Amino acid sequence: MAVRNTETDLTQKSSKWLISSDGWYPYCFNCGTEPKNGVLSNFCPECGQDMRNEPADPHIFVVTVFEKCEPDEHNFANIGCTRSPCFRPTFAEAEEVVKLNMCDIWEHCYDYAVIHEIGAELYPHHHMRKFYKFNRDISGYEPIEEPECLQHIDFCGIG
Numbered sequence: 001m002a003v004r005n006t007e008t009d010l011t012q013k014s015s016k017w018l019i020s021s022d023g024w025y026p027y028c029f030n031c032g033t034e035p036k037n038g039v040l041s042n043f044c045p046e047c048g049q050d051m052r053n054e055p056a057d058p059h060i061f062v063v064t065v066f067e068k069c070e071p072d073e074h075n076f077a078n079i080g081c082t083r084s085p086c087f088r089p090t091f092a093e094a095e096e097v098v099k100l101n102m103c104d105i106w107e108h109c110y111d112y113a114v115i116h117e118i119g120a121e122l123y124p125h126h127h128m129r130k131f132y133k134f135n136r137d138i139s140g141y142e143p144i145e146e147p148e149c150l151q152h153i154d155f156c157g158i159g
């Protein structure tokens with residue numbers, strides 16, 4: 001029998017096909033039964049638990065840094081070079097990276113940063129975002145209002 005993942009929190013009326021920690025073998029979280037013929041059925045064939053748990057709706061908070069914020073004659077910004085050094089599962093963790101300039105995400109050229117929240121969607125659009133500017137005196141980024149010339153720029157690298 002597969003090794004159980006005991007960290008998963010489930011109600012008593014439903015179970016879930018889990019993947020064992022020692023390989024790629026699914027099993028019922030409730031009774032440990034492996035699916036017959038590898039079919040992940042809606043109900044466990046052994047204990048009858050409902051396996052149709054709604055999947056989680058994960059959101060991530062992507063940190064993107066960019067060189068500059070210079071509006072052109074149409075009030076669109078020239079942002080220069082850009083990169084996304086990381087994402088974090090919570091906004092607080094993403095903001096910590098930015099405020100503390102962790103691993104020097106500034107790299108002596110990326111004077112602006114944005115944290116944008118995206119979900120598990122096709123062609124995701126940010127749910128929220130917050131902008132920052134680098135302060136050399138504190139070697140970290142500080143929050144700023146969203147510059148008007150950035151309003152039509154989507155910083156999400158996915159999609």
Ligand SMILES: [Zn+2]
Nearest residue numbers: 028031044047
């Ligand atoms: Zn079961």
